[in-house]
Amino acid sequence: MAEFMTETEQRAPGVPRPGTPGEPRERTGEAAAGPSDGHEATALLERTRALVDPELRAALESLPGSMRRIALYHFGWQQADGTPAAGNAGKAMRPALVLAAAAALGGPAARAAAVRAAVAVELVHNFTLLHDDVMDRDASRRHRPTAWAVFGDADAILAGDALQALALRLLAEDPHPAAVPAMARLAGCVVELCAGQHTDTALERRAPDAVTLDEVLVMAEAKTGALLGCACALGALYAGAGEDEVGALDGFGRQAGLAFQLIDDVIGIWGDPERTGKPAGADLAARKKSLPVVAALTSGTPAGAELAALYAKPYVEAEAEAGEIARTALAVERAGGRDWAQAEAADRMARAMQELARAVPVPEAAGGLLALAEFVTRRNS
Amino acid sequence: MAEFMTETEQRAPGVPRPGTPGEPRERTGEAAAGPSDGHEATALLERTRALVDPELRAALESLPGSMRRIALYHFGWQQADGTPAAGNAGKAMRPALVLAAAAALGGPAARAAAVRAAVAVELVHNFTLLHDDVMDRDASRRHRPTAWAVFGDADAILAGDALQALALRLLAEDPHPAAVPAMARLAGCVVELCAGQHTDTALERRAPDAVTLDEVLVMAEAKTGALLGCACALGALYAGAGEDEVGALDGFGRQAGLAFQLIDDVIGIWGDPERTGKPAGADLAARKKSLPVVAALTSGTPAGAELAALYAKPYVEAEAEAGEIARTALAVERAGGRDWAQAEAADRMARAMQELARAVPVPEAAGGLLALAEFVTRRNS
Structure with missing residues (x-):
């Protein structure tokens, strides 16, 4: 399971900022820990x-x-x-x-x-x-x-x-x-x-x-979302x-976890190796069926077909053409995999916010959970 | 961990029969399930x-x-x-x-x-x-x-x-x-x-x-005795x-488990392959440091030294002299490994009986536990 090892102060594009966009979110109590x-x-x-x-x-x-x-x-x-x-x-x-x-x-x-x-x-x-x-x-x-x-x-x-x-x-x-x-x-x-x-x-x-996109989403929820949801539920x-609040906080954690996984997969392809600690395109070289890749593969686009052709054979560095990994990343992007992942992450974060509001109606009290959810999905390294 | 897969109607020599020797043990209530x-x-x-x-x-x-x-x-x-x-x-x-x-x-x-x-x-x-x-x-x-x-x-x-x-x-x-x-x-x-x-x-x-004998005994208690003890304690x-009875029944299960392991190790060397389902001497061929083997290795006897020499190199069937496994088994036996294991099993069963009597003073009520303890240590296949 992925870890929250890297972060920056920047926001991943497409992930909504809770609170009124552009304005600083009010912080009180629990949430007022930092500037x-x-x-x-x-x-x-x-x-x-x-x-x-x-x-x-x-x-x-x-x-x-x-x-x-x-x-x-x-x-x-x-x-x-x-x-x-x-x-x-x-x-x-x-x-x-x-x-x-x-x-x-x-x-x-x-x-x-x-x-x-x-x-x-x-x-x-x-x-x-x-x-x-x-x-x-x-x-x-x-x-x-x-x-x-x-x-x-x-x-x-x-x-x-x-x-x-x-x-x-x-x-x-x-x-x-x-x-x-x-x-x-x-x-x-x-x-x-x-x-x-x-x-x-x-x-x-x-x-x-x-492999269908739905299968990968279900897998990511079980593998990453479940424990984040369980942490909140506990x-x-x-x-x-009560049961309703426990269930809503479980949902919050699950949706935030999926948003995290989507961003993590984006970083796994387009992240800065100096920040991620992994070589550029390592996930692509390993032919990993990450969420943006499966979105691209199932896009029905020419770029998706090109990606499928590249993925059909294992990547062997010594035999690969120069720039093959860059070409693979470009195929994912052209097939819409990157945009889809970012939009989906935004959607999941929106759902997380709905669950959070259901469990914790007072916005001030929800500040800590909000900050943590933003934190795990803000990384763009 | 070993399983209770094989059994016979015969008693392993050296394992004491609970109750008055030679006389049929009284059976009542829980224990009166069979002839x-x-x-x-x-x-x-x-x-x-x-x-x-x-x-x-x-x-x-x-x-x-x-x-x-x-x-x-x-x-x-x-x-x-x-x-x-x-x-x-x-x-x-x-x-x-x-x-x-x-x-x-x-x-x-x-x-x-x-x-x-x-x-x-x-x-x-x-x-x-x-x-x-x-x-x-x-x-x-x-x-x-x-x-x-x-x-x-x-x-x-x-x-x-x-x-x-x-x-x-x-x-x-x-x-x-x-x-x-x-x-x-x-x-x-x-x-x-x-x-x-x-x-x-x-x-x-x-x-x-x-490897010392004490180390192997401690290991066998953790690996086999602990769960049998835990089962009884639960x-x-x-x-x-109360705590005392729970502890005593844990001790009963642990000691019976050790007795079982000792008998199982004896069977692993001298058992009938048709009954055990394993080739004769498989444990010796694998150079397993079972309890009788370690007792023999640490015996300070000439047979123990012979066993050590045999165990010093891996057993390769194609290269082995005819009868090498039989010779290894004989060395364990001559070094006292078999007798020690059987005496130790008897001692462990005696300790198990003491713990049982402490937890369940009424002999009739203890019948089921007694029967199960005898059962796991009676096998000589």
Whole structure:
């Protein structure tokens, strides 16, 4: 699953700015953390790390030695040899959503009570990263070798299994009345994440002309949207929210997650390699059936046909014509893949805003969630 | 993790018979299911399958299509192509322990209430089987190709992940007051199982002279004993038992599990291939550091040194001298590995009986648990 590793202060074209366009959005209370939207989210994320890290760290320290070592390496708190490291455990977007949702519906007391749920969500996210890296043979994450590349497949699988169990144990040991429904929801979400990852792998194996846009959207919702939605829903549960609000916040997270994935796929093709940390066009070279690519392939345009012809054979750098990747990117763009992805992201963000307004009618209270949703979809690196 | 796939009516030498030696043990109530110990356990296991299978099946049917298909194949209810199969989901030993423990401490009502916990334990067991088969590259289980061999590593990993989540979701959705502590215990047990599997792999990679008997015993307790103990503890929780009884039943299951592993390792060397379904001496050919082998290697005897020399190089059938496996087995035996394993199994069973008596002072009520413990350690195939 993709991570929120890169960001800029600029807005991706096509993603609507919540509030009156052009005017600065009113910020009060929870949302007034920083001088700009980006800073607001950054401040929320930093505050989340400060709240979540001690509990997360304590949970990892409770693991038996072998599992602890792999987990601490994965989270960036240890080097492969067990010596301490500065830590680079990602942006904490999912725990930030848990805490922001709890605060939006229940104020600071609910936010404080939801820290354990935030840790559980972060553990589940990292369990899926450990396993996805094994399955996808991804050798690097957060600028370091992945756990399987250092410790082997078996240990990375086991550490992932242990993190899932740890997440659910944390909730089972939480006396808060929301813990049990939160657990049921989180466990259900894991099943959906597994199905999403399965579909992703299955779609990648199919011929380029045998994948529909709807299939890729459903897959992206399961693989990326589900856990963002679950994070928001757990925060709502810890605020004592009713079923409707919990469902609406789940919808908010899902739609924002899809918007994020669309933008992430755009960046995967047209992003600046210096910012993304990946070579330019890596997704195209890997013939990845990302959302803009499938939109282009199913566009019925001449550029779509050209893209299909390019995708029909694997990309081998040594044999490729000069500029082949640039030509592939241009085909996606000419077939409308880039525009579609940006319009779709805008649409998903609009839907996210509707769900948010349904769950949190008071705009001031929704500020934190808004800032986080903007943050994940604003990146254009 | 090993399965209870084979059994005979005979008793492994050295394993004590609970009750007065030579006299038939009194059977009443729960324990009076059959005319002999083996039949009693068999009847309990059959009854368990009848109680557990509908709930287990319903839980699997609730999975999304892709995960459901792999899970139903793994449990033997579907062929690889999705057509129905007769089902061969193993002996249901762990669910039987859950139900027998609940019945021992809380009677038929507790047993009926504990069915969901029994299903959860069986799901966790099968999640570990799916993952262990991937890590150990075991290509067959229950006389069929393993899930990874049919669907690939990624799908087998994902299906295992989904089964763990499903197990904990079942408990999270169970309104019984024992469900939450049961969940915490089961999740904690998963962490221990992961550590046990890690240690197993790590010990197998070490040189034969660099493994102590204590390390292998600790590993076997984590890998095999922990879930049997957890199964018994969950049954006790569902019977409303106190901490002491729950702990004692956990200890009973752990010690019985170790006894089982010791006997299983003996069978792995000296068992009848027709009964075990594995070629004779397969564990020795694989240079497995099973409990009798490590006992022999650390015996300080000339036979132990001979065994170490044999284990120092991999076994290659085409290059091996005729009778090399038989000679290896003989070295284990002469170094005392077989006798030690059988005496240790007897000792573990005695400890299991002590724990059982502590948790269930009325012998009649303990009959079901006794029968199951005898059953898993009686096999000498």
